[in-house]
Amino acid sequence: MGIVIPIPCEEKTTEGEYILRTFEITEEEVKERLKGFECRTFTSLSGVDILFRNEKDWKEAKEILKEYVYTEKPESIEETLGRVLKERGFTLSTAESCTAGMLSSRIVNVPGSSEYFIGGFVVYSNDLKVKYLCVNEETLKKYGAVSWQTCLEMTVGLKSNLGTDCGVAITGIAGPGGTLKKPQGLTYIGIFVKDKITVIKRVFKGSRNENRFLSTQTAMFYLLRLLKR
Numbered sequence: 001m002g003i004v005i006p007i008p009c010e011e012k013t014t015e016g017e018y019i020l021r022t023f024e025i026t027e028e029e030v031k032e033r034l035k036g037f038e039c040r041t042f043t044s045l046s047g048v049d050i051l052f053r054n055e056k057d058w059k060e061a062k063e064i065l066k067e068y069v070y071t072e073k074p075e076s077i078e079e080t081l082g083r084v085l086k087e088r089g090f091t092l093s094t095a096e097s098c099t100a101g102m103l104s105s106r107i108v109n110v111p112g113s114s115e116y117f118i119g120g121f122v123v124y125s126n127d128l129k130v131k132y133l134c135v136n137e138e139t140l141k142k143y144g145a146v147s148w149q150t151c152l153e154m155t156v157g158l159k160s161n162l163g164t165d166c167g168v169a170i171t172g173i174a175g176p177g178g179t180l181k182k183p184q185g186l187t188y189i190g191i192f193v194k195d196k197i198t199v200i201k202r203v204f205k206g207s208r209n210e211n212r213f214l215s216t217q218t219a220m221f222y223l224l225r226l227l228k229r
Contacts, residue, residue, distance in 0.1 A: 018058035022068040023047035023077070023221045033064055045206075045213050046077065070224050077220045078106045084227050085116040090165035090193075094120030095133055095158040097145065098172040098187065103216040118164055123154070133157030133169075146171050146182055151199050155190030159197075166193045166227070168219045175208040185211050189219045193226045 022030065027043045030050060039061070040051045047070075052058040062069060071080040085092055094104045101122045107113055121132045126145055129135040134157040135150055143149040154169035172187030185204035190197065200222055204211040 016053065018052040018055060019072065019074055020050045020052075020058065020062055020065060020069050021047060021071045021073075021075075021077070021080075022050065022065055023070055023217060025065065025068040030065070034061055037061055045210060046217060070221055076110075077217060077224070078110050081107070081220050081224055081227075082110045082113055082116060084224060085166075086112075088165075088227060090116060090227070092117050093158055093162040093164040093167040095154050095167070095169040096120065096122050097124055097129070097154075097170060098174045099170050099212050099215050100124060102212050103168060103170065103219060106216055106220075118162065120162070120167075121158070129154060133161065144182070146173050146186055146188065148188055148199055148201065151188035151190045152197070155192055155197055155199065158190075159192050166191070166223060168223060170215050170219060172211070172215055174211045174215075187211070187215045187218075189215065189222065191219065191223050191226060193223070196226070198222070198226065 023046070025048060027041050027048050030041055030048050037057045038052065038054055039057065042049045050061065052061065062072065070077055092107070096103055104120050107117050123129045123132055126140050129140065129145065130137055133154045135153040139149050139153055151169055151171050154171060155167065158167045158169050169190040170187065173182060173184055175184035178184035178186065183203060185206070187202050187204060189200045200218065202218055204214045206214060
């Protein structure tokens with residue numbers, strides 16, 4: 001099954017409308033939290049977009065949903081990330097296993113991304129995780145490639161080897177396959193911003209390519225969160 005391409009914001013909005021783009025909240029949850037607000041919602045793999053005619057409603061909703069809002073502009077999450085990185089003067093690198101370059105591809109879709117994105121690794125095999133990211137072979141034997149421990153070591157290796165201000169490492173089971181302990185969709189995302197490292201666990205419920213897309217969306221969403229703190 002192919003990736004569902006999100007509809008660009010400019011194709012949803014009309015003149016005079018205000019937008020909030022959210023992630024990791026469902027359309028039902030949005031409607032519940034915004035009861036009484038005049039707004040329209042659109043759902044895609046990128047999250048829930050909310051459109052308002054009234055600036056007052058938009059401002060109030062922005063506060064209510066602040067932990068889920070990644071932009072107030074009609075732009076993609078990769079455009080938002082690029083803008084924030086340029087504002088901070090930060091560089092970015094990536095290390096991808098299950099997403100196999102999808103994250104870096106989305107990042108460089110943005111014109112001017114060479115100002116902040118220096119590159120990264122696609123480490124689909126364990127051998128490359130060891131060779132390029134210095135993941136310990138014992139870690140892979142004991143915990144497996146899809147584990148919190150391996151993701152942490154991938155993140156540390158990326159930080160050490162490329163020296164960027166921030167970076168993202170992703171390892172997971174996009175599908176098909178998986179086990180009871182490690183089901184299809186299980187994904188670990190490691191993020192560093194300067195000296196702070198965070199590892200996030202998610203179990204996505206989509207198809208193979210939907211899970212890969214959601215992994216990249218989640219990675220950028222949480223990197224933005226950390227950058228905005």
